[in-house]
Amino acid sequence: MKLEELLASSEHLPSIPKVIALLLNELSRDEPDLRKITQMINTDPVLTTRLLRLANSAQFQLANKISSVSEALALLGLRQVHSLATAAAVAGAFKGIQGMDMNAFWRYSLNVARLSRSLAGLAKQNQAAAFTAGLIHATGELVMRLALSAEMTAMDATVPPLGLKRASAERKLLGYSFAQVGAGFSREWQFPQPIVDALEHQDAPFDNDVYEPLAGVLHLAVWRSRAREDRLEEQRLIYYFPDRVALALKLDRDMVFGEDPLEWSSQADVDVML
Template sequence: MHVAKELSLPCQPRVLALLMRELLGDVPNMRRVNQLFGGDPVLAAQLMQCANSSVFQMAGQVRGIAPAIVLLGARQLKGLLKKAELGLTVRATAGIDMAQFARISHATAKLARNLAALTGLDGSAAYMAALLHALGQIILHQTQPERVAVLNQEASIWDPRRPRLEAKHWGYSANSTTAALLRSWNLPSDVVASIQSLEAPMATESFDPMAGLLHLAVWCSRAKHVGWSERTMADTFPVDVALALGVDVDVVLQQEAIDWHQSMY
């Protein structure tokens, strides 16, 4: 599986501008900084890459956005944002609406954090993993545009059935590409493994609760986004995963509905 060494991962200019303004203030509101990083999967990914680099001697140990922000501090965060600012001149990724990409990733992350509270799992790690899980789509759209364009005619990247189609046509899914990228960036190995197996958490030799949680969060957010009816969602809901996690199917389906058109800012 190919992961380009130099990637053009486009962040949202508005989020970048808000972060720069916040960090240039005399007393930055770090809670606001946390919220802004948590709303952009590309900036969050770059933050996690930096925090888990050898520079801070914390490779493979930083599991959430908040501790990463504390570890870097204001000066390092400004440097990260200036580097991201240089990437704004990169052309948009064909086939992906990046504003929509960020909204759906953010909504999935919030749902994952809610499910973590129900299951006693690490909410910070669940949020971070769900926020970043779809980065592989950007990579594939940039490195294999013709192959991806063919599959896009069959199902959108947010269709809950999309990963199975990717595995059928390519032998792997975009989630595997995400996992390969995050592994190369030294993110926690257990979180990377959960992303790797999130599409088929029941197929692993030993059930990984975090992979199961991510599976439910991703499946539900995508089904809601593409407009599946309540009946369709109930009929196709991954009951076996919910049972393995020990959560009630109705509780999962009744999680607060997402307004996909509402700005997170």
């Protein structure tokens, strides 16, 4: 399937069931806690994507694009959020995705989001946009697994879904990867251009005509998180460290690795959501 055909599809991706349930419960209170609502949405890549899609839609005609959940909530209000959450509950009564451990996917996505935010702070980039890009960066993989299940399942035998070499394996087989799929949808939904560029060039930040620092931040966070999924030993981490990307952001290896201890999502984080 060509990339254009895939982007024309309308696959319904699953949100995290417990997040939707807790969110609807909080929204039903007489005085919903906006901080809790923001935190809940910020754990769910699919719900975050839906919220940003609505906030950046043509109906609002904004001069500046919305790049974070908190900005979207300020624009939309809780009634719109309730509608989105209800739609997610109805359409997404949990739907499994063949070959993808969704617990692992949600944990991994949260890892990338948190690391992206921390690294963006060190690199003096927009931390809210970095967190958003990190959280939604792999939703294209879910779309591909729904639309191209046979191809993706066959690939799993040699390259794990969350492995370091997944993007390059997909490009070799299909001519594009989850990065281009996610960026294609984000462009169509009028997300902020830095986020679109970061998603599209996350695996090769210097391929863009104009280097987007957020793509470099995302590249480092994705590399570090996928290296952890692959259980790379310390010597291999050092050997494969993307020095060129880090140098462009004025970061060194110790700064990138130093974000690990406080940033990794634990299984407890995932258990709370499920």
